[in-house]
Amino acid sequence: MGIAKSLLRLLRDERGGLALWAGLTAPVLVGFGALSVDVARMYNLDADLQTAADSLARAGAIELDRRSDSITRSTAAINNLVINEQQLGDAGGGQVQIASLRFLKALPISDDTPITAGYVTTDPKEARYVEVNVAPTAITTVFPPNLVRGLVRSQLTAQAVGGRKSGMCGAAPLFICNPYEGSGQSLQVALEDRAVRGRLVQLRGKGGGSAYGPGNFGFLEPPGGRGANELRDMMGQVSPDTCYDAEGVILRSGQISSVSQGLNTRFDMYDGSFGGKKDDPAYAPARNVTKGYTYTGNNACNASPEADTSKALGLPRDACFSSGNCPNMGGRMGDGNWDVVSYMRVNHRRPATATISGITYTFNYAAGTVSPLPRPTRYEVYRWEIDNNRIPGEYNPTGSGPNTQEKGGPRCFSGTIPAGPDRRIIPVAVLNCQALEAQYGLNGNSNPPLPAIGFAKVFLTEPMGSGSDDIIWGELVGMLQKGVDPWSTDQVEVRR
Incomplete structure (x- = not known):
C-alpha cells in the first residue's frame, strides 16, 4: 500500500517541468544575450570611430581659409591637435588612427553622389573641405559567427567631410x-x-x-x-x-x-x-x-x-x-x-x-x-x-x-x-x-x-x-x- 501511494505521487509530481523548459530555452537565451553584447560593442565602437572622424574633420576645416598654407595648417591640426580613443577593438583601447585625407574644392549637390577625383584639389586657395577616413578597427564577436553569417562585420571604419562656412x-x-x-x-x-x-x-x-x-x-x-x-x-x-x-x-x-x-x-x-x-x-x-x-x-x-x-x-x-x-x-x-x-x-x-x-x-x-x-x-x-x-x-x-x-x-x-x-x-x-x-x-x-x-x-x-x-x-x-x-x-x- 505504501509503495503504491509513492508511485502515484511520483506520477502526479509536475515540479520537474520547469527544468525541461529551462533546458530547452537556455541556449537560445544565452545566444541572444551574447548577440546583444556584440551589438552593443559594435555600436559603441562605431560611435567612437565616427566621433573621431567628425572631430578630426572639424579641426582641419577651420584652417581652410584659402591662404597659402591652409592645407599645411589643416593637416597639422588633424594630426596634432585632436586625440580620439576607442576602447572596444580587438587590439584593446588606443588612439583612433587616420587612414587618409583628401582636400576638396566642392561637394556634390546630393549626399548620395560619390565624391570623385574631380572634386579633389591640392591647391590651398581652392580647398574648402577636408575628407577624413579613419583606419579600420577589428572587432571579434562573442556570438558564433556561423549562426549570423552576413550580419556581423569584423572591421569598422568611419568617414567625415568638414567644411568652413563663413559669415x-x-x-x-x-x-x-x-x-x-x-x-x-x-x-x-x-x-x-x-x-x-x-x-x-x-x-x-x-x-x-x-x-x-x-x-x-x-x-x-x-x-x-x-x-x-x-x-x-x-x-x-x-x-x-x-x-x-x-x-x-x-x-x-x-x-x-x-x-x-x-x-x-x-x-x-x-x-x-x-x-x-x-x-x-x-x-x-x-x-x-x-x-x-x-x-x-x-x-x-x-x-x-x-x-x-x-x-x-x-x-x-x-x-x-x-x-x-x-x-x-x-x-x-x-x-x-x-x-x-x-x-x-x-x-x-x-x-x-x-x-x-x-x-x-x-x-x-x-x-x-x-x-x-x-x-x-x-x-x-x-x-x-x-x-x-x-x-x-x-x-x-x-x-x-x-x-x-x-x-x-x-x-x-x-x-x-x-x-x-x-x-x-x-x-x-x-x-x-x-x-x-x-x-x-x-x-x-x-x-x-x-x-x-x-x-x-x-x-x-x-x-x-x-x-x-x-x-x-x-x-x-x-x-x-x-x-x-x-x-x-x-x-x-x-x-x-
Whole structure:
C-alpha cells in the first residue's frame, strides 16, 4: 500500500517541468544575450570611430581659409591637435588612427553622389573641405559567427567631410569686388603681402562709371529690406543689427550719398540727423581720428579740411590717383605708393626712424624717401600712433620742424567710447563680380542671393567727402578670422 501511494505521487509530481523548459530555452537565451553584447560593442565602437572622424574633420576645416598654407595648417591640426580613443577593438583601447585625407574644392549637390577625383584639389586657395577616413578597427564577436553569417562585420571604419562656412554679423552693409579674381591668386594669399595691403581702394566710387554693375555701388541689402535711412544709420552704428552669410548676399542698388553722415561718425563728425548723437556710445568715433582737419575757436564739431598741408595732413592717397594711372581694378585700386614721409614730417616732427609693425624705417626728408621698401601701410602707421601714444596733437613731440595743428583724438564726441573693435575697421563681403556678372548680370538688386568668397577687413583712411569726393576710401587689412574678429561667425559643418 505504501509503495503504491509513492508511485502515484511520483506520477502526479509536475515540479520537474520547469527544468525541461529551462533546458530547452537556455541556449537560445544565452545566444541572444551574447548577440546583444556584440551589438552593443559594435555600436559603441562605431560611435567612437565616427566621433573621431567628425572631430578630426572639424579641426582641419577651420584652417581652410584659402591662404597659402591652409592645407599645411589643416593637416597639422588633424594630426596634432585632436586625440580620439576607442576602447572596444580587438587590439584593446588606443588612439583612433587616420587612414587618409583628401582636400576638396566642392561637394556634390546630393549626399548620395560619390565624391570623385574631380572634386579633389591640392591647391590651398581652392580647398574648402577636408575628407577624413579613419583606419579600420577589428572587432571579434562573442556570438558564433556561423549562426549570423552576413550580419556581423569584423572591421569598422568611419568617414567625415568638414567644411568652413563663413559669415559676419554686426557689420555695415558693404561689399567689394575681388581685385584678384582671374589672376590665379586668391585674395587671402595676396593680402599676406604688405605691398598689396598698402594699396588704396575706392570701395564706393563716384558717378555711374564707378559702379560695380548697373546700379550697384558697393552696398548690401540690410536684413529685412529696410530703406536708405536705415542703411545710412547702420553705416554709423558700433554694432548694427545685420548678419550676412557667404552662401548668399543681396545687393542694394543706388548711390545713397547720405551714408556719409553715418560713416563719418567714425571720424568724430556728426552731421545732419546725427547731430544729436554726439554723446551716444552706439555712434562713438575711433580713438584716432586724424584726417587733416582743423577748427578755430572752441567748437571742435565745426572742423573742416585744412588747405595748408604743412599745418595738418591726413593719410595721403596713392600718388597714381592724382595722375589718373592707377593700375589695378580698372583704376579703383592704387599701387601703394603713398607719401608717408610728408605724413611723418607734419604729424610727428621729422623722426629719423620709427619702428612700425616690427620693421625699423628710416626717413630721408630732403629726398622724400623711406627705406626699406615696401613702405608701411597706412593702417600700420595708424596703429603705431595708437599703440605708442603718438596720436597727432595728443602728445608733446621733440625735435625741429612744423607740428600738426590737428587734434587727432575725438573732440566733438562727448560720450564714453566703448571698448570693442576699432571703429575705422569695417568688414565687407568680397564677391567674384566677373563670374557673377557672367552668370546673373549684376543689375541692381534684381539678382538672387549671390555667393561671397569671404569677408575682408578694410581700414577707412579718410572721411567721405561731398561732390567729387563722395567716395569711401580704404586699405584691405586682411580676411576676417574666427576668434580674432568680433564680426566673424565662421562655423564648421560636418557631412558624413
